[in-house]
Amino acid sequence: MLSHTWLAVALVTLLLSPLQSEPLTVSAATSLTDALEEITRAYGAAGGGIVRLNFGGSNTLARQIVNGAPADVFISADEAQMAVVEKAGLLRPGSRVDVVRNQLVVMAAPDRVDLVRERFLQAPAEIRRVAIGDPVAVPAGVYARQYLERRGIWTVYEPRIVPAANVRAALVAVESGGADAAIVYVTDAAIARRAVVAFTVPIQETPPIVYPAAILAATRNLTEATRFVTFLRSPGASAVFARHKFLVPSGK
Amino acid sequence: MIALDFNLEQGGFKLQLREELVGRVSVLFGPSGSGKTTTLDAVAGLRTPSRGTIALNGRCLFDSRATVDLPPHQRHVGYVPQDVALFPHMNVRRNVLYGRRRGQKLSLDGVASMLEIDALLDRAVTGLSGGEKQRVALARALMSAPDVLLLDEPLAAVDVELRSRILPYLERVRDELGVPIIYVTHDRDEARRFADHVIVLANGAAVRSGPPRDVL
Amino acid sequence: MDLSQITIFTIATALAATALMLPPGLLLAWLLARRRFRGRVLLETLVSMPLVLPPVATGLLLLLLFSPRGPIGGVLTTLGIDVVFTWRAVVLAMTVMGLPLFVRTVRAGFEQVDRRYEAMAATLGAPPLRVFFSITLPLALPALVAGAVLGFARAIGEFGATIMIAGSIPGVTRTLPVAIYSFAETGRDGDALLLVAISAGIAFTALWLSNYLSARAGLRA
Numbered sequence: 268m269l270s271h272t273w274l275a276v277a278l279v280t281l282l283l284s285p286l287q288s289e290p291l292t293v294s295a296a297t298s299l300t301d302a303l304e305e306i307t308r309a310y311g312a313a314g315g316g317i318v319r320l321n322f323g324g325s326n327t328l329a330r331q332i333v334n335g336a337p338a339d340v341f342i343s344a345d346e347a348q349m350a351v352v353e354k355a356g357l358l359r360p361g362s363r364v365d366v367v368r369n370q371l372v373v374m375a376a377p378d379r380v381d382l383v384r385e386r387f388l389q390a391p392a393e394i395r396r397v398a399i400g401d402p403v404a405v406p407a408g409v410y411a412r413q414y415l416e417r418r419g420i421w422t423v424y425e426p427r428i429v430p431a432a433n434v435r436a437a438l439v440a441v442e443s444g445g446a447d448a449a450i451v452y453v454t455d456a457a458i459a460r461r462a463v464v465a466f467t468v469p470i471q472e473t474p475p476i477v478y479p480a481a482i483l484a485a486t487r488n489l490t491e492a493t494r495f496v497t498f499l500r501s502p503g504a505s506a507v508f509a510r511h512k513f514l515v516p517s518g519k
Numbered sequence: 520m521i522a523l524d525f526n527l528e529q530g531g532f533k534l535q536l537r538e539e540l541v542g543r544v545s546v547l548f549g550p551s552g553s554g555k556t557t558t559l560d561a562v563a564g565l566r567t568p569s570r571g572t573i574a575l576n577g578r579c580l581f582d583s584r585a586t587v588d589l590p591p592h593q594r595h596v597g598y599v600p601q602d603v604a605l606f607p608h609m610n611v612r613r614n615v616l617y618g619r620r621r622g623q624k625l626s627l628d629g630v631a632s633m634l635e636i637d638a639l640l641d642r643a644v645t646g647l648s649g650g651e652k653q654r655v656a657l658a659r660a661l662m663s664a665p666d667v668l669l670l671d672e673p674l675a676a677v678d679v680e681l682r683s684r685i686l687p688y689l690e691r692v693r694d695e696l697g698v699p700i701i702y703v704t705h706d707r708d709e710a711r712r713f714a715d716h717v718i719v720l721a722n723g724a725a726v727r728s729g730p731p732r733d734v735l
Numbered sequence: 736m737d738l739s740q741i742t743i744f745t746i747a748t749a750l751a752a753t754a755l756m757l758p759p760g761l762l763l764a765w766l767l768a769r770r771r772f773r774g775r776v777l778l779e780t781l782v783s784m785p786l787v788l789p790p791v792a793t794g795l796l797l798l799l800l801f802s803p804r805g806p807i808g809g810v811l812t813t814l815g816i817d818v819v820f821t822w823r824a825v826v827l828a829m830t831v832m833g834l835p836l837f838v839r840t841v842r843a844g845f846e847q848v849d850r851r852y853e854a855m856a857a858t859l860g861a862p863p864l865r866v867f868f869s870i871t872l873p874l875a876l877p878a879l880v881a882g883a884v885l886g887f888a889r890a891i892g893e894f895g896a897t898i899m900i901a902g903s904i905p906g907v908t909r910t911l912p913v914a915i916y917s918f919a920e921t922g923r924d925g926d927a928l929l930l931v932a933i934s935a936g937i938a939f940t941a942l943w944l945s946n947y948l949s950a951r952a953g954l955r956a
Contacts, residue, residue: 292820294902300921304905321820321902322917331899334795335802336819435920458922485803563858591857592866598858604851608873617869618859663859 290317291491292337294328296344296406296478298369298434298454302511303342306504315498316491324433326404332357332483339486340496342366342478345406349479359489362482366499367513369476370453371407371414371468376441376461383448383465390423398437398446401430406476407437411450414473438462452476454512470514477516521545521667521699525571525581527554527561534558534723542715543693544700546731548707549720555703556601558720559669562701563598564591575666597660597698601671603652605644611655612640618663625696630658633695634688650681654688661696668692668700674709682709689713737906738926742933745910748822749890752829756886760837764882765867767838768845786835790895797827797900824901825908829890837886844878845871877949884945891937911937 295303300322307318321328321338325348332338333355341358343349352358375383382393400408408430415421429446431437434455441449442461449462456464480499482492498504505515521540526533534554547555560566562573564580567588573581575596580589597618605614615636616627631637634654639647647655653673660668673689674682690713693700704710710717710731717734719727727734763782767775785793801808801818808818818824848871856866872879894912901908903917911934918927 292904297917297920300917319820319904319907321904321908323898323903327898330795331798331902334798335804335808336798336900336902337803337817338820433920435922460922460924563854565854565858590862591854592860592862594858595860596858598855600851600855602851604849604855606852606855606870617856617861620860659859 289488289491290319291339291488291495292319292321293340293342293495294321294323294332294336294338295342296325296328297322298344298407298452299342299367299478302367302454302508302513305507306499309503309507310495310498313498315494318495324404325406337485337487338483339488339492340480340482342480342499343406344369344478345409346477346479347409348406349481352481352483357484359482359484359486362493362496363479364481364496364500365516366478366480367508367515368478369513370470371410371450371473371476372453372456372464373466373468374438374441374449374451374456374459374462375447375465376444377463379447380463380465387448387465388418388420390420394427394447396427396429396440396446397424398429398431398440398449400434400437400451401432402428403430405431405433407434407450407452407455410473410476414450414468417472457512478513520576521562521701522572522574523558523562525561525568525573525583527557527566527568529557529566532557532723534561536718536725538718538725538728540699540701540716540718542699543697544702544714545716545718546710546714547701547703547720548705548710548717548734550705552722553720554723555720556671559598559671559701559703562594562667563596563669564589564594578666595664595666596669597663597665597667598669599653599656599660599671599673601673601675603656605647605652605656605659607644609644610640611636611642611644611647614644614655615640615658615662617659620664623664625662625664627662630661633691634658649677650685653677653685657688657692661692661698665698668698669703670700671703672705673702674704674706686712738929738933740906741909741911741914741930742937744822745891746937748825748910749829749887752826752833752890753883753887755826755830756834756837757883760834760841760882760886761872763834764838764841764845765871768842782838783835785832785896790832790893791899793831794828794896794899797824797831797896801827801900819900820902820904820908822901822908825897825910828896828900829893832893832896833886833889836889837882840882840885841875841878844875844882847878848874880948881945884941884948888938888941891934891941 303320307320310318325344328341329348329351332341332352341352373383373387387394399411402408402412412421415424429440431440434451437449437451438455438459440446453467480496482496486492508515524537526535534557536558547558549555557566561568568581568583570583579587580594581587631640634657636654636658639651639655674685677685702713714731717729717731718725719734767779798819799805803809803812811818818827852870852874853866856870861869892912894916897910898913903909903913909917911930915927915930
């Protein structure tokens with residue numbers, strides 16, 4: 268029922284204007300890979316144009332854009348990287364929207380999960396190393412740090428932090444025994460092989476983990492870009508995101 | 520006719536030559552280090568004199584004051600160096616034909632039979648004896664129809680018995696082809712037998728010059 | 736199946752990049768081996784830069800030059816040619832990163848060619864270009880083959896600059912290394928390992944071929 272509704276809504280949206288032939292280049296954070304691939308397939312099936320998804324770390328994507336890479340839409344894993352592009356004057360004003368939100372989880376290898384679930388917030392000596400994304404560059408790492416700071420345990424954990432280049436590396440660390448716990452997104456839990464979720468971090472204990480999307484000022488394809496961003500917030504797209512464990516913002 | 524009038528300074532070595540070579544065979548005679556090979560290199564364009572002129576049959580090859588310095592490939596000299604330097608990646612035939620220009624009168628068969636290398640034409644260069652290599656190098660130089668032939672101690676690396684067999688070929692070249700030859704050697708007998716004109720070099724200068732019976 | 740598409744795409748672009756390396760590579764190798772000129776050391780340094788800089792830094796430089804706002808990219812865009820985020824960026828990154836290795840290897844090969852042979856060829860009437868193609872190049876053939884294979888191998892494995900200037904666009908610019916990285920990041924471990932095995936197979940074949948061709952070229956010379 269829901270799928271029929273969103274198909275109808277999408278069709279109506281799309282058929283309102285003629286199709287563009289040039290593919291749209293969308294630079295998107297890697298953590299959105301599976302969800303976005305499904306959504307763009309649906310977009311195409313519903314009559315939208317070809318979308319070229321360029322995945323990467325949000326910091327890398329922002330750097331590319333600032334140095335002249337010709338993307339049409341940018342979907343970042345945090346506001347900080349979007350702000351980088353905005354400060355360079357490369358965003359189309361007024362085009363910025365929140366697409367989805369995420370949530371942090373603390374994960375551990377199966378033999379450590381009880382310890383982590385019960386004692387993580389006390390920072391016991393048995394939790395010798397904690398893997399997070401690099402708190403300087405990787406959005407997931409920035410949020411992990413902010414969470415630990417809010418709980419007042421950043422200072423005690425700081426010497427035990429293992430900064431990873433990306434979420435995958437953080438999970439590998441905890442699965443191989445190199446770290447006792449990892450703080451990653453709930454959406455990353457699915458790609459973990461052995462590690463399991465010890466506990467989910469309540470939303471109010473971190474700043475809002477928002478994935479903003481915006482159209483770039485230099486786009487040669489404004490109509491298509493607008494149509495795509497609108498599609499991202501359609502009920503159908505929201506359903507896909509939800510299935511991949513993202514949180515859909517309630518207000519638009 | 521070859522007119523040499525130049526100075527060449529390189530490192531600590533100085534060569535000064537002022538000679539006109541008119542005979543069929545001019546020999547540069549002297550010990551090693553006296554400047555014989557350097558002179559050949561200068562005529563061929565492989566080394567550049569510091570100043571002076573070099574002319575071949577009236578054609579100016581080098582003139583420091585007029586800033587003329589013809590590159591080697593425009594000088595029409597045939598050079599057979601002491602180390603022979605046959606191209607290792609080509610067989611005998613391709614080596615000999617390398618310098619052949621369109622429309623010249625010399626035929627491969629003629630040169631090959633004169634130097635008796637017919638049977639060697641399809642052989643690889645690496646398997647040849649010292650004497651065979653010399654004759655092939657000679658053929659290669661001749662096939663480029665040079666205006667002068669430069670031979671650097673062609674018999675030095677060849678054993679005594681073989682020398683007496685190669686010298687006739689050189690004499691044949693001299694007699695049948697009419698190409699002037701500048702011949703470098705430190706062997707008195709070779710010079711006496713072969714030369715029309717001898718220049719004795721020592722320490723980079725000509726100490727004596729004239730017909731062989733006067734000079735040697 | 737996208738794994739075969741990734742493999743074929745990577746091999747095709749790497750071959751194109753290797754071919755593209757040849758003209759400038761041969762010229763640079765010859766200049767550095769045979770000629771003295773002012774600015775020679777500067778040229779040597781410039782050619783070696785991609786070897787020494789982090790690949791991502793080289794990628795950033797290429798991005799600045801070839802993006803639609805950049806000096807070279809701007810001209811190309813007016814001609815209707817897009818580079819960044821297309822297969823052309825992949826070939827470009829591969830060529831730039833493989834060229835220094837090619838030049839080094841071939842230069843060493845040229846330096847080993849006895850200059851007496853070149854001198855003889857000149858006295859026999861061969862102008863410099865003929866000397867190069869008939870004497871220098873054939874005698875340096877083993878080094879040429881080794882250099883080309885090295886350049887090809889570098890191109891196949893190129894990642895840092897590629898991901899900067901070509902991005903990671905499935906079906907369009909995903910080479911083997913980029914795909915391995917992306918798959919590993921998103922949990923497609925099985926596919927990632929399969930691609931690793933394919934990469935290893937290509938590298939093995941390339942090296943074996945290089946040894947075989949070098950030996951044959953060496954025997955002929």
